[in-house]
Amino acid sequence: MAFVNVRNLTYAYPLTKQPALQDINLQIEEGEFVALIGANGAGKSTLCYALAGFVPHFFKGELQGEVEADGKLSSQSTLSEWTLNVGLTFQNPFNQISGAKYTVFEEIAFGLENIGVPREEIKVRVEEALALTDIRELARRSPYSLSGGQQQRVALTSILVMRPKLLVLDEPTSQMDPVGAKEVFSAVRKLAQEGMTVVMAEHKTEWIARFADRVVALKEGRILMQGAPREVLTSDLLFENGFGVSRYTSAAREARRRGLWTKKSLPVSLDEAAEGFGAIR
Amino acid sequence: MNIEIKSLHFAYPDGTEALKGISLTIASGEQIAIVGQNGAGKTTLARHLNGLLKPSGGTVFVGDWETTQHPVAKLAARVGYVFQNPDEQLFSRDVLTEVSFGPRNLGYAKEKVDALAQRALALTELSEKTEVNPYDLSPTWRKMVALASIIAMDTPIVVFDEPTTGQDAANVARIARVVAELKREGKTVIAITHDIDFCAENFERVVALSRGQILLDGATRDVLGQEAVLAQTYVEPPQLTRLGKRLGLKETVVNQEELLQALKK
Structure with missing residues (x-):
């Protein structure tokens, strides 16, 4: 059975009429890396909140359907029980930093302290997590002295250190430099291979195509389409609905319109684009 | 109105040296993007332009004003700053x-305030949303309100801190149209961005x-053709x-049209 089961999920925030999510059905296998794409307001963050239990435990409002992970229903768990298995990073890292700690090291240790992990183990796990996201040199800095992208890495690390079974990331690389963003995708890919289930809302389609197992495209609170990254990201349906895709895909689409691109499929990566455009030269 | 930065140094209170001798001249009407790795000093540099930060060493001139000699409120008439987070x-x-x-707040007469506000609202496609509370808008549109509220000040220089972060394709295109219009009006536009x-x-x-x-300036x-040098700053x-x-084109192409034209040759 799938590790995550979202069944007939419809949800509206308090005092709103239009549901933010409508009739979402989604199954995710253990160790799968699923990317959520869609325009702003399509429901990506809300779906992240629902998977992480913040909907409905923190954001009230009207919920139908259910979210199940690791055989448990979110509606029948408390938020603190749920978050032992499920970790969420917020879109804005500033919302996540505790404000209670003076250094990055302490900030990352905070969650483990809260659940009573022994001191020696905390030290080891924090060191491991700092190495995983390559921020060892920030360990002694104040979280508030960091740039946006660095704070984003700290926020991600403070969740990874908890070793969640399901990792939910809401645009985790939005403020990162390009190489840093790619490294996060690559690190997440590795975690998924080791068995962590990952859902990531993102716009960076070049790295989604390379690292994710599946893409779920949301539009106006509904799933528009889902499938293998290549199939979704090169589809006419996505194009017609104004989704952003990589420059490789859109340049090839335009070349095809002008009769230059002769290959049957459109490219999602530099290698494929080089091969297809190389044939034109 | 030129910006003249000379040997700018800045250290944060925790001792982190964020800027180590930046010299930069930005001419009136230029469109300039500042790129670089996280922690490279991009936002720190930009915050010197409107006086939010004052140099630890060196000078920053905005036109004939040295930023240390003028309060932020006064500099706001020359430099508009759109924050990363609306x-x-x-x-x-x-x-x-x-x-x-x-x-x-800049003391303009009511007619001028109205005219500037309407122009900024039109430019950011917000004319239909004037009565809405900004916090009832989606984050996307809040971003556009933040843009509009700075554009309305009609400053000769506008600074955008990460304008496209978290924005979808449609809104990135909207923001690009705003930049193009500011350029047409002869404004200086400075953007910090990871969106290469x-x-x-x-x-x-x-x-x-x-x-x-400064690693590269040009x-x-x-600049964008220098892959190996850019890699130093991620x-x-x-x-x-x-x-x-990869295709072995002689000239550096930076957009779709240039690529397709170069392939025809």
Whole structure:
């Protein structure tokens, strides 16, 4: 059975009429890396909140359907029980930093302290997590002295250190430099291979195509389409609905319109684009 | 109105040296993007332009004003600054009040305030949303309100801190139209960005920072073509520039049209 089961999920925030999510059905296998794409307001963050239990435990409002992970229903768990298995990073890292700690090291240790992990183990796990996201040199800095992208890495690390079974990331690389963003995708890919289930809302389609197992495209609170990254990201349906895709895909689409691109499929990566455009030269 | 930065040094209270001797002249009407790795000093540099930060060493001139000699409130008449997170910036009960606040605060007469607000609202496609509370808008549109409220101040220089972060394709295109219009009006536009494709398609000059110093400064095409140097500051050339290089094109291409034209040759 799938590790995550979202069944007939419809949800509206308090005092709103239009549901933010409508009739979402989604199954995710253990160790799968699923990317959520869609325009702003399509429901990506809300779906992240629902998977992480913040909907409905923190954001009230009207919920139908259910979210199940690791055989448990979110509606029948408390938020603190749920978050032992499920970790969420917020879109804005500033919302996540505790404000209670003076250094990055302490900030990352905070969650483990809260659940009573022994001191020696905390030290080891924090060191491991700092190495995983390559921020060892920030360990002694104040979280508030960091740039946006660095704070984003700290926020991600403070969740990874908890070793969640399901990792939910809401645009985790939005403020990162390009190489840093790619490294996060690559690190997440590795975690998924080791068995962590990952859902990531993102716009960076070049790295989604390379690292994710599946893409779920949301539009106006509904799933528009889902499938293998290549199939979704090169589809006419996505194009017609104004989704952003990589420059490789859109340049090839335009070349095809002008009769230059002769290959049957459109490219999602530099290698494929080089091969297809190389044939034109 | 030129910006003249000479040997700018800045250290944060915790001792972190964020800027280590930046010298930079930005001419009136230039469109310039500042790129570089996280922690390179991009935001720190930009915050010196409107006096939010004052140099630990060196000088920053905005026109004939040295920033240490003028309060932020006064510099605001010359340099508009759009924050990365709109929620750090918005506080009014409706969009029109928010967008009118800046020009009113600069002491302009009511007619001029209204005209500037309407122009900014039209440019950001917010004309239909003037009565809405900014916090009832989606984050996307809040971002546009933040843009509009700065554009309404009609400053000769506008600074955007990460304008496209978290924005979808439609809104990135909207923001690009705003930049193009400001350019047409002769304004200086300075953007800090990690979105290298956006940078390539909308800016004529690029400054790459690395660890508080200038690594590269020049025409967009020249800077973005230098893959090995950019890698030092964790920046990759735009997708189509990388593709052009891979295809062995002689010239550096930075957008779709250039790529397709070069392939025809």
